[in-house]
Structures are given as structure tokens and as C-alpha cells.
Amino acid sequence: MSGDFATPSEIFVPRQATPISPEVYHYLTQDGTVRVAAHIFSNMLPPLPADAIIHDVGCGSGEAIEGLMRSGPPPSIKIYASDFDTNMVAACRAKAAREGWPLAGRPEEAIRHLDAANLAGVPDAAFTHAIINMVLHGLPEGEPEKAAKELYRTLRSGGVGVVTTGRRTLGIPTIARTSQATRGKGVQLKFPMDDMVKWESGERLKECLVSGGFRPEDIKLDKCQSVMWLDDFKKWTNALWSLLGRRAGDNDWMQEDEDKWDEALDFLMKQIQESDLAEQEADGRWKVSFIGNVAIATKP
Numbered sequence: 001m002s003g004d005f006a007t008p009s010e011i012f013v014p015r016q017a018t019p020i021s022p023e024v025y026h027y028l029t030q031d032g033t034v035r036v037a038a039h040i041f042s043n044m045l046p047p048l049p050a051d052a053i054i055h056d057v058g059c060g061s062g063e064a065i066e067g068l069m070r071s072g073p074p075p076s077i078k079i080y081a082s083d084f085d086t087n088m089v090a091a092c093r094a095k096a097a098r099e100g101w102p103l104a105g106r107p108e109e110a111i112r113h114l115d116a117a118n119l120a121g122v123p124d125a126a127f128t129h130a131i132i133n134m135v136l137h138g139l140p141e142g143e144p145e146k147a148a149k150e151l152y153r154t155l156r157s158g159g160v161g162v163v164t165t166g167r168r169t170l171g172i173p174t175i176a177r178t179s180q181a182t183r184g185k186g187v188q189l190k191f192p193m194d195d196m197v198k199w200e201s202g203e204r205l206k207e208c209l210v211s212g213g214f215r216p217e218d219i220k221l222d223k224c225q226s227v228m229w230l231d232d233f234k235k236w237t238n239a240l241w242s243l244l245g246r247r248a249g250d251n252d253w254m255q256e257d258e259d260k261w262d263e264a265l266d267f268l269m270k271q272i273q274e275s276d277l278a279e280q281e282a283d284g285r286w287k288v289s290f291i292g293n294v295a296i297a298t299k300p
Helices: 021-029 033-044 063-069 086-097 145-156 171-184 193-198 204-211 233-244 255-259 263-273
Strands: 053-057 078-083 111-113 126-135 155-168 219-230 278-280 286-298
Touching: 021 086, 021 233, 033 063, 033 126, 033 155, 033 171, 033 219, 033 286, 053 063, 053 145, 063 078, 063 086, 063 126, 063 263, 063 286, 078 086, 086 111, 126 145, 145 155, 145 204, 155 204, 171 263, 204 219, 255 263, 263 278
Parallel strands: 053 078, 053 126, 078 111, 126 155
Antiparallel strands: 155 286, 219 286, 278 286
């Protein structure tokens, strides 16, 4: 995940908003992204060789690495990770130390503060494998192509890049409709939903990788699905709006957002409940599905 979400004290934040932190990202995805990564490394890729050197680009708090470790890789592999958000870097370092992941050095050395679109200081052909998990569709215009070039540059010949993006998610259509219903159509969001919609097709992902240097015939497209269960649907929806409902620009929120918070939350909850990606179970919990695109690209 990319972007630094630390909020300066002078910026207005609605009193109802869930504070943005690495823990909130994990809460919103539960272990859905972990299971996706575990499925990819267990079922969609050949077993990792003992000398594999892996880079998790946009690592967040380490979900993809956690999924990789669930697949039972050889203990001799070496893992690097990077993220643009310093809070995420700190969270990933802490988890790596706690879990004893096979990093390529101390956490401070192997997990670095880097931009996916500019892996400064990373040499060419450094990795046998790299994963960019749910990052590209959230980057500003032009940045996904730069990230694809960096992916290609830093992979060895024969190296494999795994890239995932959202195909069908609750957040993209429901957040946009909620913003329009409560603010009007002229308000731009921090994560432009129109841009995210373009990524729903796997072809957009493939085009991006080709622009980065990969040959079309070396890119395999597939899909993945993950499910999570929500014990507190309202709390989860509040966190979702707190993250994705923010406005573009330096000021994420305005006073009117606080005034209309309950209205927006009720509207968003209704939108999600009516989606075919959400279903209430007999025990009262909500079952929420996510469908993603997976591209497996091999560098010649």
C-alpha cells in the first residue's frame, strides 16, 4: 500500500472517523489479502527454490509475506519488503521480528521506506520473485507504469512478478455513490474511484505490465477470490468510509462531513447490504466477498 496517512494535528478530522493506522488496514481486509497471497504461492506458482530472493513491493504491514509463509517455503529464502508509508514500514518490521520471517538481513535493512514507482538504491536484477499486492490501482496517474518498469528492472532474467489488483470490490462503487449522495458530484476523492474502475478489467493490468517491459506472451492473467466475516458490520463500514471517503487534496475532511456522517454511513451500509458481494449469515454476521485480478509475469 502506498501513501503516508499520518494526519497533522491542525487538519480537521470528524469526531466519528476511525483513525487511520496499519491496524485499520488489517481490520478492513481481515486476513483476506493474506489468504490470497497464500493461494497464489501455494497453487498458482511453482514451489519457490531454496535460493529464492523475494521483494514485497508496497508491503503494508506484511500481509503478502504472511501469505507466502503460510505456503511453506524453504527456510533458506531471503525476503525484502518496501512501502512508501513509514507507518507501514514500521509495522512490517515489527511483525517480521515477531514472526521470525527469513529476511535478507535485520528488519531495518531488509524492509525499507521506498516508493513503488522509484525503487531508489535497489540494483538491477536483484530478485528472483516480486509481488505487488493491491497497490497499482491506488497509485496516481502514471505511477502504475513506473512501478511496472521498476518491477521489470529489479527482477532477474527468468524472474517472476506477481501483481494483484481489485476486480470486484465493495469499496469502489459504494464509496463513490455515497460521496455523490451526501456531497454532490463535484467532490474528488483521495482515491479516485473512476480510476479504480479501470482496473476491474485484467486487460488494464496487462497493459501496465507490458508498458513496464514484459512481453504479452509472458503474462498470465487469472482471478482470485477471498471472503471475510464481519462481527460488527457498522464498525467495519465506519472504518471503510474513514479510509476511502476522504477528499482529495491536503484537507481530507470538512465540517459538513462530520455533520452528515451518520447520513453517509447509513447510505453506505445500505449500498453494501444490497450488493451481491455481501450476504448476512444466520448468526447475524455479514459475509463479504472480494474478487481480484492476478497477473503472473515472467521476465525473459
